[in-house]
Amino acid sequence: MEIDKVLERYYLSPCYGIEFCIGFPGNLLVVLGYIFCLQEWQSCNIYLFNLAVSDLIFLCTLPRLSYLYAKELKETLPGACIVNRYVLHVNLYSSILFMVWLSMDRFLLVKHPTRNNFLLRPRTALIVSGLSWLAVNVEIVPMIALMIQDLQNHNYSRCEDFASLKGDVNPLGYSLGLTMTGYIVPLLGLCVFSYQIAHLLQMQERALQRRTSYKRPLRVVTSAAVMFLVLYTPYHVLRNVRVASQMSWAKLPECTKMYIEAVYILTRPLAFLHSVINPIFYFLMGDKFRQLLISKLRNIARKTQS
Structure with a gap:
């Protein structure tokens, strides 16, 4: 049995199953909690709600993937193939983008505790969220075109992963561009806001000559930056290496390509682990939502009981 088939059956299938079993209840609880418990929505709640919805939709695609990999079956429905890959990548890049806006929100809250900045208004958050969904979808459009061409080339009988697609769009150039715009730039945004919050807190401590009470936003933003750095970096590096290995100019032996694909497979559940971890941030962002949900x-x- 080929190593990629072994990994898909004995690694991807259980990993996706575990991620669904843990992540789905957590994100569902948050979504329902926001809908039924939270009466007064602030800007941060809007960003977190969009993040939870994105994670919840993505997690719903994992049971089918887990089943197919466990049974060593191929996706036979072209529509399901496209929708699955679309949802996966939209979630991948919307998650980090909404976390950037959340970090911006925390920075502005530390700088303007009275919420007198227009970026802290719920209406502004709704506009930013809508533009974020639009931007992520624009980023994913070339991948959908690649998928359709690849499906046509295989007579709609083979559903390939993004790193294995071939078509008129340059896969390597597109993958590198998507890595830059969808991952590296937002990650830099998270790092910048972490630094700005730390700098602002340091200035406040010097001015007030006491420890400030705004340490939580710094911990949340820094934790988010570290999470995406650890989870996303291996996936994006190996995805680009995998795409490059398929180029005709690479001229790599099949054995080397097989090992590259195997390592790339190992990074995929790691990248999607953010959907399981994200609910922790929802409960760290403030006591009000946590108290309302528990109540x-x-x-x-x-x-x-009654």
């Missing part, structure tokens, strides 16, 4: 759950539990 709601307690009321439901009491009614159930």
Whole structure:
């Protein structure tokens, strides 16, 4: 049995299954909590809600992938193939983008505790969220074109991963561009806001001669930057290496290509692990939502017992 088939059955399938079982309840709880518990929405709640919805939709695609890999089956429905890859990559890049806006929101909140900045208004957050969804979809459009061409070349009988697609669009150039615009630039944004929050807190401590009470935003933003750095970097590096190895000018032996693909497969569940970790940030962003959700759950539990 080929090494990629072994990894798909005994590594990808259980990993995707575990990620769904852990991530889906957490994100569903957050989405329902925001809808039924939170009456007054602030800008950060809007960004977090969009992030949770994106994660929830993506996690719903994992059971089918896990089943197909476990049974060593290929995706036979072209529509399902396209939708799955589309949802996967939209989630991949919308997650880090919404985390950037959340970091911006935390920075502005530290700088303007009275929320007098227009970027802290819920209406502004709605506009930014809508533009973010639009931007991510524009980034993914070339990949959809590549997928359709690749499916046509294989008579709609083979659903390939992004790193294995071939078509009129230059796969390597597009992958590098997507890495830059979808990952590196937002990651730099997270790092910049982390530095700005730390610098602002340091200035406040010097001015007030006491420890400030705004340490939580710094911890949240820094943790988000570290999470995406650790989870996304291996995936993007190996994806570009995998795409480059398929180029005619690479002239790599098949054995080397096989090992590159195997290592690339190892990075995929790691990249998608952010959907499991993200709910932690929802509960760290403030006590109000956490208290409302716990109170709601307690009321439901009491009614159930009665």
